[in-house]
Amino acid sequence: MKRILLVEDNPDYQLFFKLKFDELALDAKLLTFSDGFSFLTHLAEEACLPSVILLDLDLPGISGFDILERLKIDPKLKKIPVVILSSSECKPDIEKSYQLNANSYVVKPIGLEATGDFINYVHKYWLNFNQVA
């Protein structure tokens, strides 16, 4: 089953994602990580690559930018599409993300329903339309 990896420390966001993901009953699996360490450990152990990574920038421990950088210099992991999911609209954040080869930058949806819309888009686009190498 295709997998979506969410790296997000805010439990409210995590909850909204889980609730909506379940409600939408998509043919995919959502795995949530609250910090970079557990996320990177998971990636190292898991042989099969996820379809997309939704990555927050403001994380405890290893920052989102550091995670992004590590992913994109890793010959194996760099093919995985990374969507930056941040509440920041600051131009420097956006620019830096693309410089580190993020595949997309999205300002976090606000509330439950908006999160549901967002999951739908992600599923449709990154899991169905997008072709992975």
Place this chain on the structure above:
Amino acid sequence: MLKNSPVQTYTPPNLSNCEKEPIHIIGHIQPHGELLAIDATNFEVLYISENLKSKYDIDFKQKISLGDLASENVIDIVKVGLRSGDFATINGTKVDFLNRQMQIIINKQANVCTLEFEPAETLLPENELHLIMGKALARIQSSGSFQDLLWQTVTEIRNITGYDRVMIYQFKQNWDGKVVAESKRADLESMMDLHFPASDIPAQARQLFKLNQVRIILDVDANNQPIYNIHENNIPLDLTHSTLRSSSPIHLEYLRNMGVQASLTISIIYKGQLWGMFTCHHYTPKYISYSFRNTCKFIGSLFSSAIEFKQDAREKELLERYYRNESDLVKNVMNGWDILRGLTQFDTKLTDINEAHGAAICFENQFYSVGISPSQTEISEIADRVRDLQADSLYITQHLPKIHPPAKSYAKKACGILMIGLSQSMNDFIIWFKPEQSQTIHWGGNPEKAHEWDGDKQRINPRKSFEKFTTLSQHTSLEWSDNEVAAALKLREDLNSILINKTNEIRALNAELKTAYEYLDTFSYTVSHDLKTPLSSIKGYAEILMRYHRHKIDDDMARSLNQIIVNTDKMKDLIQDVLNYSKIGRVEKELAYVATGNIISELVENIKIGNQDKNINFSMGALPDVQAERTMLYQVFNNLMSNAVKYSKPNVTVDVAIKGIETDHEVTYSVTDNGKGFDMKNADRVFELFKRLDDVNHIEGTGLGLAIVKRIITLHKGKIWVESLPGVGSTFYFSLPKHYYN
């Protein structure tokens, strides 16, 4: 006289050595007195004047001592003087000399002591002399103005001495002289204000006047007595301090040509320099005694200190006035931190810190002139010329036409200039002007022909004629005094330090601004992140209740939950607007010609989709392109057009008209609606941050939309304004300059 006379020979000067005429060793004395010079150690007689020598029947080839020629009392006086080293107190003492009452005057040069004998005072008793002197001094001291002082002094000297004419002759910078005060016998023609060339009193004569401050010539036609050199050793007797020394034949002829038979001159020393002289003329031979002359010398020194005092007081007062005005100017500049305004727009003018008639300032490409000044073009030509001369931030001349011939045509306005630089290259400067002083100068005889070569006598002759001769001094202004220069330099110093402070202040402001911007970055991040995250939670949980627990809550609770959700949306919009507003100032503007038409049609579509409940009719006029930052311009039109729809009247077709008008300099757009309108007294409030008009509180809005518009337009150096009529509608206008950077 003896054969092979050992008398000193005197060679009159020719043209080339005129200035060097050795008048202090002239070798003659005037015949009214007698002279002896002795060795100060052994009293051996070294020199004797012919008129004295002839009174003795002695062989002067022998060694002769003072005792052989004079009585004990003379020897005693010499001894007393030599012991005390001060002859001033004993000079003038009456002695019995060859059975005559004589006044003795002694001076000592190296080891030679010169004794001079003059007829003793017979005219006035000592106490009467003191009385006259006291009165004279009182009158001089009580004089008011400077000119009054001069006049009182010549009057008193004439009263005391009885000369036909007493004048004060003042030297100018080039040693030409001018008669500045005169008291004379009524029948004589006045010499007041007459000028005399410097060569009339040559340098070595001025030097003697400084050392020996009283000089009497008894009779220009007197039979001068040679000085007999007993040792025949070719060393002439130095007469620098002599009172009997006879004059140069040239000077005597000069006086004769003037018709003067006798003269007395008293030097006026001011601050260690020869300032001028009291010159007394008599038209018949005239003698006044040593005591009398001493009285005059005393008056002379008193006068010197009086001018020192009066001149100093006058200069001090002037300088104080200049400095006072200078500090007013500086204060005015500091008040507004504006040099041009401070120096030109207040009561204290640039011309108040000196005697200039006009001034101009050129600062940061701005120009301003005051008083009588040449045109701006003429002034910048002068400045160019001064820069060519590599003047070092200060340039002064009284003769502008000499260095800058075009100035001849406006010398009436600017003949003297004083220029100070306010920047290194003198591109910024202040310049003061003094007009040409086309002065008529009256000379005592033609100054060009002060002396004539006399072929017969192989020497120069003084001029024969002292007929008034008039010249016109051209292309010269009054001079710039030390005080005027000092005040200008003070102003330059003060302005420079203000300029430096101003630069520092701007630098500090910039640093503050940078900090403020950095703070703003943090602020907008805080807004976007820290506010939005909890907002998302609030909304999300309300939505959870509505979606997954709807069956457990009643309709009232559901309505409340819905209000929470609606209001979090409002808050989200508000946060977005605050973010947008704070971004405007910081974003690098990339100006481009924006196709306004495209933006507007895009917005028309969006607005129609978002307001499907309303019947909207957009009409467009000309939509010229403008030079702007695209996303900002988009926001301007978005806000104006959305407002036009938002504040419409209910149940009426919304008419929105958009059009642009282009002129040479700007493009003006207008957005007109047929909405609610507002009272024009609120016209300014609509653009203020977080200000919303009272009657639109029920309509959703953040109070930021028009503030954002205004900020964007201002940032583009444009203008925004509004016309409105309540119940009829509003028109918002904004104009943007066409050549933003040009």
